[in-house]
Amino acid sequence: MIPGLLVSAPASGTGKTTVMLGLLRALAQDGLAVQPFKSGPDYIDPAFHLAAAGRASYNLDSWAMDEALLGAIAARAAGADICIAEGSMGLYDGVATRGRAGFGSSAETARRMGWPVVLVIDAGGQAQSAAATALGFARYAPDLPFAGVILNRVASPRHERLIRAGMDHAGLAVLGVLPRRGDLALPERHLGLIQAVEHPDLEAAIAGYATFLRDNVDLAAIRTAARIGPAPPLGSLPPPPAQRIALARDAAFSFTYPHLLEGWRQSGAEILPFSPLADEAPAPEADLVWLPGGYPELHAGRLAAADTFRAGLARHADTRPVHGECGGYMALGAALIDKDGTRHRMAGLLGLVTSYETRKFHLGYRRAVLTRPMPGHPPGTALRGHEFHYSTILDSPDPPLAKVADADGNPVPETGACRDRVSGTFFHMISAEP
CATH class of the missing domain: 3.40.50.880 (Class I glutamine amidotransferase (GATase) domain)
Incomplete structure (x- = not known):
C-alpha cells in the first residue's frame, strides 16, 4: 500500500477542490508520483485530478463498491509515492442512510483506507470558533485518523493569529493558512463544476493553485502526515460488456x-x-x-x-x-x-x-x-x-x-x-x- 491522505471539509463550498488541485500539482512538481482518488460518486472531479497530477483519478465508494472492488481500485496506486483523495460534501455526509456496508461518506473512505483527514476550514466570519468546529470533526469519530487543518479565506495576519490561538488550545495541527482571494473559484453550472475540457485555461489555473498552495501550506508536514492503511482484499475491476x-x-x-x-x-x-x-x-x-x-x-x-x-x-x-x-x-x-x-x-x-x-x-x-x-x-x-x-x-x-x-x-x-x-x-x- 501507498501512504495517503484525504482532503475533506465541514461542507461543500469551502474550497477543498482548489486545495486538492493545488496540492496534487505542487507535490508532482516536487518530483512525487501522486495518485489521486475521489471519494463518492462524483464523475467531474476526476478529470480535474488527472490534469493536475498527470495520473488517472479513480472513485472510491463505500456504498456502491464491495471490499474486493475497493481493493482493486486502490491497487491503481501501484508505483505512486503518495495518494491524495478528495472527499465529497462534508466529511461525515453520507448520501445513503443504510446500504451494503456503509453510508457513502468521505469519513468511511478515509477509515477503510487508513488515510488521515486534512480538513479544509472556511475561516470567513469566525476566529477561535473555527477551532471548535474542527475539534468537533476530529472527535466525532474517535477511530478516524485526523492529520490537521488547512485554514481557507483568512482575512489578515491578526485573523490568522486569533484562529491559530484557538487551534493551539484545541491541540490541532495547522498545516496551512490560505489568504482570502477572489480569483480561486472554479467555474460552475447547475450540476457543479464545469467539465475539465470546458475550462478556458485549466493549465494556468492549476499552476496558479499550486503556487498559492506552495506559498501558504507546509508541504513537508502534509507528506509526513500521510499514512499507510490496511490493504483491502484485492479483487478485480468490472469486466467489459462486449469485446x-x-x-x-x-x-x-x-x-x-x-x-x-x-x-x-x-x-x-x-x-x-x-x-x-x-x-x-x-x-x-x-x-x-x-x-x-x-x-x-x-x-x-x-x-x-x-x-x-x-x-x-x-x-x-x-x-x-x-x-x-x-x-x-x-x-x-x-x-x-x-x-x-x-x-x-x-x-x-x-x-x-x-x-x-x-x-x-x-x-x-x-x-x-x-x-x-x-x-x-x-x-x-x-x-x-x-x-x-x-x-x-x-x-x-x-x-x-x-x-x-x-x-x-x-x-x-x-x-x-x-x-x-x-x-x-x-x-x-x-x-x-x-
Whole structure:
C-alpha cells in the first residue's frame, strides 16, 4: 500500500477542490508520483485530478463498491509515492442512510483506507470558533485518523493569529493558512463544476493553485502526515460488456467512471471512441455502442442535426446492442426539450421524451435489479449506481429495464427502458453486486 491522505471539509463550498488541485500539482512538481482518488460518486472531479497530477483519478465508494472492488481500485496506486483523495460534501455526509456496508461518506473512505483527514476550514466570519468546529470533526469519530487543518479565506495576519490561538488550545495541527482571494473559484453550472475540457485555461489555473498552495501550506508536514492503511482484499475491476465497444466521447457525453474503462481495457476490450457532436457514426465493427452521461441538453440542436450519427446508431441497433446512461439515455429517446421549451429530435430508438423546461432535481444512490437484459448483465442482476440530473420525463412508453430503488429501498419511478436491442437508465452504473 501507498501512504495517503484525504482532503475533506465541514461542507461543500469551502474550497477543498482548489486545495486538492493545488496540492496534487505542487507535490508532482516536487518530483512525487501522486495518485489521486475521489471519494463518492462524483464523475467531474476526476478529470480535474488527472490534469493536475498527470495520473488517472479513480472513485472510491463505500456504498456502491464491495471490499474486493475497493481493493482493486486502490491497487491503481501501484508505483505512486503518495495518494491524495478528495472527499465529497462534508466529511461525515453520507448520501445513503443504510446500504451494503456503509453510508457513502468521505469519513468511511478515509477509515477503510487508513488515510488521515486534512480538513479544509472556511475561516470567513469566525476566529477561535473555527477551532471548535474542527475539534468537533476530529472527535466525532474517535477511530478516524485526523492529520490537521488547512485554514481557507483568512482575512489578515491578526485573523490568522486569533484562529491559530484557538487551534493551539484545541491541540490541532495547522498545516496551512490560505489568504482570502477572489480569483480561486472554479467555474460552475447547475450540476457543479464545469467539465475539465470546458475550462478556458485549466493549465494556468492549476499552476496558479499550486503556487498559492506552495506559498501558504507546509508541504513537508502534509507528506509526513500521510499514512499507510490496511490493504483491502484485492479483487478485480468490472469486466467489459462486449469485446469492441464504441464509446461516445465529447462535450455532450463524457461521464464514464474511470474504474469501468480501466476494467474493460484490462480485460482486453477494445474501446472505439466517437463524437456524436462531430456527427460521427459509431465504428461499424463495434459489438456494442455505449452512450455515457454528460450534457446533451446544452448541445441538443447539434445532436438533432447529426444525421450521420443518428443513422449509424440505427444501423447498429438493427443487429447489436446500444445502451445509454442519463444523458446518453435521453439522446436515445424520441425528443429532448431544452430549458427554453424548444423540442429537439433525438435518435428515436426509445420512446423517451425528456424536458428541462420544468426542472426537477434527481439525486442519490440507486440499486437496480434488472428485469430485462442489459449489455454485460442478465436479468436478475443487481446493479449499484448513482443518479444526478434535472430533467423530467414527459413520456416513456417502452417496457422498464429494472426495478429501481434508492439507498433506503424506496422505489424510484425512473426505471430505465428497453426496446429490442436498445436500453437506457438514468443512473450511472458503478458496480454489479456479486
